[in-house]
Amino acid sequence: MIYHNSQEEYYRSPLGALETGSDITLRIKVPDKINNVYVYYWTESTGNVKVQMSLFEKLDGYGVYSAKINVGMKPQLLWYNFSFEEEEFFYGNNEDGLGGEGKVYKEKPLSYQVTIYKKFSVPTWYKESVVYQIFPDRFNKSKNQDPFKAGKKNALIHLDWNDDPHYIRNEKGEVIYWDFFGGDLEGVMEKIDYLQELGINCIYFNPVFEARSNHRYDTGDYHRIDPMLGTNEYFEKMTKELAKKGIKVILDGVFSHTGADSIYFNKFSNYDSDGAYNSQNSKYFNWYIFGKYPEKYESWWGITDLPNVDEMEPGYQDFIYNNPDGVIRYWLEKGASGWRLDVVDELPEQFIKEIRKAAKATKEEAVIIGEVWEDASNKVSYGRSREYLLGDELDGATNYPLREMLISYINGEITAEKFHRKIMNIYENYPKESFYSTFNILGSHDVERIGSLISKEKLKACVYFQMAFPGVPVIYYGDESGLKGHKDPDNRKTYPWGNQDKDLLETYKEAIKMRKEHKVFVEGSFTSGFCNDNVYYFKRENEEELAIIVLNNASEESEYKIDSYQGKIMAGEVTVLYKKKVLKS
Secondary structure (H helix, E strand, O other): OOEOEOOOOOOEEOOOOEEOOOEEEEEEEEEOOOOOEEEEEEEOOOEEEEEEOEEEEEEOOEEEEEEEEEOOOOOEEEEEEEEEOOOOEEEEOOOOOOOOEOEEEOOOOOOEEEEEEOOOOOOHHHHOOOEEEEOHHHHOOOOOOOOOOOOOOOEEEOOOOOOOOOOEEOOOOOEEEEEEOOOOHHHHHHOHHHHHHHOOOEEEEOOOEEEOOOOOOOEEEEEEEOOOOOOHHHHHHHHHHHHHOOOEEEEEEOOOEOOOOOOOOOOOOOOOOOOOOOOOOOOOHHHEOEOOOOOOEOEHHHOOOOEEEOOOOHHHHHHHHHOOOOHHHHHHHOOOOEEEEOOHHHOOHHHHHHHHHHHHHHOOOOEEEEOOOOOOOOOEEOOEEOOOOOOOOOOEEEOHHHHHHHHHHHOOOOOHHHHHHHHHHHHHHOOHHHHOOOEEEOOOOOOOOHHHOOOHHHHHHHHHHHHHOOOEEEEEOOHHHOOOOOOOOHHHOOOOOOOOOHHHHHHHHHHHHHHHHOOHHHHOEEEEEEOOOOEEEEEEEOOOEEEEEEEEOOOOOEEEEEOOEEEEEOOOOEEEEEEEOOOOO
16 A cells, blocks of 8 residues: 555656765555654665655655655765554665566565766767677688788698588687688678668777787787788778778777786786786786786686786776777777777776777777666676766766566567566666667677577567667678677577568668657657557657667567557567657747
8 A cells, every 4th residue: 555666757866877966765555553653764975864754745545755865976876665553664666676666565675776976978979879799719810811911820621612600619618729710801892882782880999909819808918900900000001991981889898807818917928028927027017916926916707818907907908998008998099989898897997987088088989889688777896886877987878687587578588578677676766868879789799699589570670779769879790680699609600691581671771760760769758658468668758759679579479558559469569650740840
């Protein structure tokens, strides 16, 4: 008989995340017999605060109590719940923590979240982008590429582009030979007409810097393009040519660790310089955390090929972003337009903030994206809450939560209502600018191919969903052509040139064209809802346009009714309802 809903403006106003300095009004409806109502809230700066609520209005048998709270000037999270009488019972967030309608607890209620952020804006070009993710070795091998000439130690070169990738490991499970197919930057440029025809205006590259492995997350030299991919000069030339065609470039920044086989660590003495492993007098020695020198050192997830760095070491900070030729600045000046920060939860907040400062100082329209696998507003890592969306950190976060919930819904594992609630939880927690800047993925190099998890017809529906949903759609190379694959390395096969699924490819082109022709899908307001257990919908609206996207995850045809719209939708399909509104004269 007690009611509060964090997603209804009557009970929480304003809704969602709030700018610093804002007031928030909280209301709760209780039976008449309850007279003493309190709201508890907590922030890192205020600690626990208890506020007695005042009677706002009387309803039939109920009273609505209200309290206004100023959220303060510090960007942070605020948590709240309610208590009654002499703390005989409490009211808080629902048990799955998704916001909306809560529940009564006898003790220790789950709290509702309010994200308090410093006002910021994300570059328009990024929010208007359709991004194409390229794993450089596997997209296209140029006509001039000779991988044997540009090869490296412990490399296995495939002669057949259509071979399956694989690892050759020793008895410890360590990779002893890395396989390469010869994809390169020039090969990307040879396929630019294809990307433009698809509708791409931004490329996100997995690491392109010199490294031992084929994935190149074990950086060997941050200031050098891997010779198998090209040269620094070619990269600069490429970005200039892409800019003329309206295509930006985002690079992958791997800054929580380097490669053991690198200029900086040089474990295998492949570089003509003293790395930290070779000498304690090395200028890179303080970058790393040694136990018993030199064999015992901290490494990423215990993988000795990936020694961790101390990001707060001044010399490393100078190298990455302080120096005029620091890595962040260097590649932006060479033509990149942004960075995707690998394993961002491994990086200290101050390090992320300084990367952002250096990037924006070098190129005002640069973007910083972070790899986050959970809700980026309240991620807890290494025992502490992380700051990603409070205004001084990321422009956008990878939207793995959306991918996971969409797959679960479209495969019938969760209802349309649960899907709606999960989406609304992210919408409620993220600043609007962050929600409209999420890196919306269906696939990536770290997860199974979307085409191996859902049917082709369901994938078509998901593509329209992705292109119409708030945020920036990201296509993992080959997904649009029917490329399938399970876990690494199966999800990193070569692009199937000549064997594309033309029907699926056409769906991608049509969906991207729809997004680009109608600004409502970039900037329009967002409303989420469901019609029944199987039919989910969302609306996008601006002053000129209204679009309603309807999905059905059932095994049979379902009916829907949304406002004045009603109809039937086939099993596993998407319907896009669109109309032009009459403007006021």
